[in-house]
Amino acid sequence: MRSSSFINFAVLIIIGAAAYFLTLYMDTRKPLIIKQSKPEIIIQPDAPIENFKTRQRTPEFSFKNIDGKTYSSSDFKNKIIILNFWASWCPPCLKEFPHFLTAAKEFENEIVFIGVSSDLNEEAINKYLSTLGDDVKNPNIFITFDKDQNITKNIFQVYGLPETILIDEKQIMRTKIIGADWDYNELKSNIKALKRQP
Amino acid sequence: MRYLTVLLTIFLMMYGGAAHAENTLDMRSFKNIPIQHEGRLKPLDSFARITLKQLSGQTHINELSAIDWLALSVFDPQTAVQIPVFKISNKALQKKLGLPDDKELLSFNALKPALEQTSSDLQGLIEKQSSALTRGEQDLLQLHENAATLTMLMRSFSTILPLDITLPKHYRDKLEDELTFTQLAKIEQQLQQDLKIIIEQKGRDPASYSPEDLSIAKASFHIQALRSGGENNTLLRIIPSSWEDNKGEWFSPWAVLLQGEGSPASAFLLSQWGGLAKAYRSQNQELWRLTSADILNETSAQSEGQISVKLFQLERIYVSGKPYLWVLGLYSLSLFAAIFALLKPGFLTLKAPIILTLTGIMLHAAALAARSYILERAPVGTLYESILFVTLICAFIAVIIALRRQNLVPLIAGLSAAIALLFAAPVFAPPADSLEVLVAVLNTNFWLATHVLCITAGYGVCILAGCLAHGALYIRGFKDDSAAWLKLQQSIYHISLAALFLTTVGTVLGGIWADQSWGRFWGWDPKENGALLIVLWLIWAQHGRASAKLKPAAFTALIAGLNIIVAISWFGVNLLNVGLHSYGFTNGLAGSLLTFCGIETIIITRLYIAAKKQEAK
Missing domain, CATH: 3.40.30.10 (Glutaredoxin)
Structure with a gap:
């Protein structure tokens, strides 16, 4: 049973690896570089929309x-x-x-x-x-x-x-x-x- | 269940490292600045990806992300011309133009001599009918078009970028320290008048000019050259119109100045862009971060509800997340798990592939919902989108049947179809932007959405029935498993009934839409005929089965053949390039479609013969 589990686990790894290489093949992105963390910035999403009349004052x-x-x-x-x-x-x-x-x-x-x-x-x-x-x-x-x-x-x-x-x-x-x-x-x-x- | 965890862990590990270096400048606000491009508003990041992909076939140039490349191109054109960005796939053209064939991408500078050398041929090529153009001529035209796109990008901010000219002191006193087009334009009349006097006094030969005269002549020439270069530069539409007559339309910086679109609001926005250009050129991180956020907020406010930053963020996640690649990965893992569970019943239970498929379906549905939300329409307007939708239906119905019948065969059939179609989907995706704005007639109303959703759902169910029928014929012919055969017969019967229902309703709804859009219910259009063919095929199979004229093997073979009928109706019509539905014309598909139909016919015939032999016993 233990050896059977090992074989099955190996099969899963192979499946995963195959899928990984498949996706890599389809992915045109080039370098894999670690992203640097950046300080949070304040964006005002959906900033309040001023009235057209006010804008055109x-x-x-x-x-x-x-x-x-x-x-x-x-x-x-x-x-x-x-x-x-x-x-x-x-x-x-x-x-x-x-x-x-x-x-x-x-x-x-x-x-x-x-x-x-x-x-x-x-x-x-x-x-x-x-x-x-x-x-x-x-x-x-x-x-x-x-x-x-x-x-x-x-x-x-x-x-x-x-x-x-x-x-x-x-x-x-x-x-x-x-x-x-x-x-x-x-x-x-x-x-x-x-x-x-x- | 523990194996499911292992499967998911492996899957997540696949994507763990797929992040990219970013420029030292914080691009988060810059990425979200809206731009009007190809008929809709999108974040600058999407525009950058589309444009870079159009030029290079990639969304990254080495360590430069698309948005980094865009910022470089618009704010630092002198460096941008040295970045290899043009891809020439046509080796013969590469050789003809004398370009190095050992490099995958070429810079604008490297390409320039070849562009100059062939510019005289351009007019002739443009006047030629596109069907009469050779492959080499088409590629040459495309190359020039790409070069023009980059040129326009690099000149987008030539209104506000500093110019390398010096002026006599009496002019400089009237202007700011940094000379730009907008500054020079203030003294344009004075320069022209002074130049006129110089020419009157000293003639047209610059050799007789003093250094001061030369600087006047040079500034005058610069301003004219910049103006004429900006005249048709409408690519970077980042400034919303301030005037009610053009409400909803966006303008490039040059169009604002030269087409009379200027206003205090646009002046303010353009001055902010000027600040951003300064921040970029000095690589001032703090100034860049603040100014880009200010521009985002100001543009958002000036657009008066036309844009939502949240929607833009969703679009960026959708485009950069490549959800269908993840879906493909999940379905593939699920398919392998299902096959494994079928072959080794004691080892993997039904749960593992079902849960994996459901995870994939949720992601698939979320991606389609996001797409629909971004484009504000049903996501089935193009051939590519219909593939995405059909595959979702295939996987969804397959998992329901697998759960109801506690049988993995329908799941394997549905997933196989979904994977095959998803794998082929990129072929049908537009070269750069798959988030397309539809041709007007397709972007209309309720009936379009219901008709197309219904008919494409019908395609999905037909394909599932077809694939399951293949499995059933195989089990009948080669495994001789009567119990499984009977179970599958039931499933195929029910699925094909659902397919008949959906395709019939979809076809009728299509007629209603055609009546509203084109003024007639039915016009024997190839697409309409294709839809009718599927309905007739299913009716034939159902009648044959109900009247016992068709034995189970023959009925199953007919349902298996549905794959061919659907392929002809779905893809074949687009090959004809005739009729009102031929908007999705795709080159080079005929061979693949014929091969598919041929192979399918052979496989179904072989399976049918084997199943019939078993039936005869």
Whole structure:
């Protein structure tokens, strides 16, 4: 009986070994190296999910208007903000720019237009603005020279011009318009949609 | 029972040492960072494994795990190009390209001359119809595709990685110390204007430029080159869209910048990635650990419920744990134990193989459940998945019958089928990622899940009946054990009835699904015909048995032949590459299927003749 047990045990070992080599054969992994133990790290699995509206809250930024006065985005609470990134050397920007001025005039009490320019200097901006006449002088129109590109690239990560962000009255960024391939009616309907936001 | 413990101990010893060295950086958070790839969100670790396997056929490169390799490729491209990662199995192509044939894998640098040499042929090959391409041409195209994949990976963070350029002081004052694309882009207009003035004054010949002029020209060239290189770089989709228009879509760092996807949220996330790149390049363990955890949390928050880190952890366990290898091992041990117990009844009881099988079944079911949970669909959408499911059914029904009848033969039959199919399963698995997103029509509704589950369960029961019938014919023909023969007859009869029920219901449910998805109940599609063939075959056998027109040996032989019918319906249809079900087309299967059918026919005929002789006595 003892020798029979031994033989049976040997058979089991052979079976195990066969299965082991079979799995090794099927396993494409290469080295077998002892894993080092690591200190436990704190991961927050399924981190609390913030509301989309909170995530898209416009970060506060300040800017120097072309007239020399400094403003903060929070100065325009309860207004719809059209935040336009543009430059006078960018032809599509110049194509859409007058539409914003028209919108600023039509919705004078409800919207604020902030044009953030990536021009090389203020002279270029003024030169272009002078071609627009009085339209650009509305009190709800603000133009700023983003000299160090802080607003354009650091805060809003805009790397192509033109881009326009529509911000609602609660300072939530709602829509981004990329390029100038749109007409005034589309802008109007976007503004009206923002006004209807709960 | 003590032998069972021994068996399990041996089994666990097999896997005890199969751990891998890890980089000195803690990759645990990094592994779980989500990425959108091939239509679904997955952990970065899965993406790394899939990509590395696509390139090298392996999930490790020597001591580098897939995730280590990915981190190296995206954060340290200069080193990554020296890592041997490309596998060329086609020896003729290797020779033609003048590549060394003594190395299993080649680095990007080693491959570069060959890629340049053949780049002019590429357009012609791309325009050719895929069926007209020779094996060598297909492999060459694949090689270029793999090289393009690695190039894209290595350029993924060229937006934030430091550039090896110096700028005149008046530019540097406006920028941070470390020059990156995102920094350079801030002075892009200024650089272009200054370069224009230089060209106007000194012409286009750099020989006439001052060192300052040259640095301006070089920076301007760099920025253009980086931009054009990033234009189509959409591989590393790690940033969720912030804008409602593109909600659910994820973007690569380059796509965020160049496609207007940027936002304060993406700017913050990309700045975190910049920090991670710094931590990697300086091998700062603490900074790496904290920043990777921050990125994981931030991405999770920005994705707004699209991902679950727990699910990702499950996916990592599923992919790295190789559960089906364990299942195969357990079933194999169980089969050997069952054969041993059958041959040496006093030595091993029924319990040992049953418990081993049950352990395997539990692991098998858990793996399939995990798969289903990860993919959020029933795990029977592809040929590979149907094999995994059918083998579970085979083992499960076999163990139930073995327990009810206190007979090991059904268990041996079921396990043999399960092992054979599991062994063949990797052939049908997609090359890199077996966690596939289905083609749209298959990823639809309730009827798909019920129909396919029912029909594949039917396949499993058919195969079990077929294998048991083989055993029964053998016992009848060569052992002349009447008692065992009668017992097995009963089992085969009941199992084949269950098979008939499942395949019939499954076929009808399939019709309902087809009606909803394709607008018709039945279209004589090859797959539909195959399912019908199984049903008709079973009805023929049952009617023959019930009317006593078929003697027990003939009935059993017909049930044994079910294996052939199922193989044709299950795998054969996919060979035809016609009809609405031919989504799982597999090359090179025809020979194997024909061989199987031929051998099965010979075996069944031989067994039937022997059993019939005994029946005549």
